[in-house]
Amino acid sequence: MSTPVVTLTLNPAIDQTVTLDALTPGAVHRAAGVRHDAGGKGVNVASCLADWGVPVAAAGLLGADNAAPFTALFAAKGIADHFLRVAGETRTNIKLVDRRAGDTTDINLPGLRPGPAALAAVEAALDGLVGDGTVAVLAGSVPDGLDPGAYARLIPRLAARGARVVLDTSGVPLARALAGEMPFCVKPNRHELEVWAGRRLTDRADLLGVARRLNAAGVGLVAVSLGAEGALFVTDREALHAGALEVTGGSSVGAGDAMVAGLVAGLHDALPLGALARRATAFAVAKLGRPGPHLPERTTVESIAAAVAVTPAEGWAAAASTPAPI
Numbered sequence: 184m185s186t187p188v189v190t191l192t193l194n195p196a197i198d199q200t201v202t203l204d205a206l207t208p209g210a211v212h213r214a215a216g217v218r219h220d221a222g223g224k225g226v227n228v229a230s231c232l233a234d235w236g237v238p239v240a241a242a243g244l245l246g247a248d249n250a251a252p253f254t255a256l257f258a259a260k261g262i263a264d265h266f267l268r269v270a271g272e273t274r275t276n277i278k279l280v281d282r283r284a285g286d287t288t289d290i291n292l293p294g295l296r297p298g299p300a301a302l303a304a305v306e307a308a309l310d311g312l313v314g315d316g317t318v319a320v321l322a323g324s325v326p327d328g329l330d331p332g333a334y335a336r337l338i339p340r341l342a343a344r345g346a347r348v349v350l351d352t353s354g355v356p357l358a359r360a361l362a363g364e365m366p367f368c369v370k371p372n373r374h375e376l377e378v379w380a381g382r383r384l385t386d387r388a389d390l391l392g393v394a395r396r397l398n399a400a401g402v403g404l405v406a407v408s409l410g411a412e413g414a415l416f417v418t419d420r421e422a423l424h425a426g427a428l429e430v431t432g433g434s435s436v437g438a439g440d441a442m443v444a445g446l447v448a449g450l451h452d453a454l455p456l457g458a459l460a461r462r463a464t465a466f467a468v469a470k471l472g473r474p475g476p477h478l479p480e481r482t483t484v485e486s487i488a489a490a491v492a493v494t495p496a497e498g499w500a501a502a503a504s505t506p507a508p509i
Contacts, residue, residue: 186263188232188318188447189309189346192243193302193333194294194326195223195266196276197252200474205283215282220475221252222276224322224351224440230476231444231466233260235484237451240265240312242305244297244326246273256476265308271295296328306340315345318447321366322351322440332359339364347403347450351443353378365401368450370443372408387500391415391422404450406463408442414467415496416460422496425460428468428487441470441478461488 202216229241240263245253247268257264274294280287313319319341321334330336334356338348347367350360353375360366361379377384380393394405394417407415413427445466449459465488469479478484 186240186312188239189312190225190229190241190320192223192225194324196274198222200278202280206281221256227440227476228444231478234478246271248272313344313346317346319346320349325356331355335359335363368404370406391500421456424496424499425464426492438467438470442467457493460493461491464491
């Protein structure tokens with residue numbers, strides 16, 4: 184029986200977040216706090232979707248030796264656990280939060296090195312979860328030991344079963360995936376879009392043009408996250424810009440994953456593009472400064488969504504190109 188939403192995380196992590204008053208390279212620090220959270224892009228997306236009330240299953244690969252945080256998260260939020268446990272430990276990602284600077288330094292440690300047999304087992308598990316109308320989220324990096332073209336291989340397999348595939352990755356896995364059968368939706372940030380385009384994209388009109396190229400190449404929905412500049416949402420019928428709300432004093436860790444969850448929640452509810460753009464942006468803004476893969480209460484997210492300004496992308500792009508009056 185198919186599941187409405189399935190997330191895949193091939194390279195999950197336990198996020199160890201260390202909060203410092205200020206980060207000074209070469210100095211000894213006394214941490215203001217530390218916390219550990221089950222993480223990884225697909226896990227974070229599933230967690231935010233569960234907070235919103237969307238039925239979701241999570242699949243992927245976990246180290247059997249330290250799977251307890253993930254098992255506890257899935258049980259607490261009612262997420263259907265279809266992760267394959269393999270020998271070893273899931274990696275740890277260290278996040279150093281600098282309160283003074285307001286930024287985060289990430290140190291991603293090496294993790295599992297699963298082989299092709301593990302990926303084949305995950306694919307078989309997905310076959311039992313995905314059906315006509317399922318939204319399948321492929322998110323995060325591909326671990327050492329697996330073909331970096333794993334997503335490129337999975338996209339046509341899942342699409343053939345009637346799934347709409349949402350892709351959020353980077354580097355070689357993204358390049359390989361976008362060189363084959365296209366996913367239904369992709370969410371690059373500016374840098375990832377620049378890598379695909381092969382050049383810097385400093386002009387708004389250029390950003391919009393490259394997003395439209397991806398759409399013309401077969402991606403049904405292109406969502407480009409632009410940080411403080413908001414986000415673009417492009418289909419073959421419409422292109423919109425969602426403005427970013429001004430938020431101060433919060434870490435942006437996990438905001439991109441929350442935006443993917445908002446996109447998926449919008450697709451699940453068959454929202455028109457404008458409402459989907461507001462929801463995806465609201466999920467990202469609501470996550471700012473919140474530790475762990477969690478959303479605030481629904482009314483808070485809905486209030487943020489109502490305040491998001493959504494305008495035609497053409498006007499947004501043209502406004503930046505208009506010379507200032509002398």
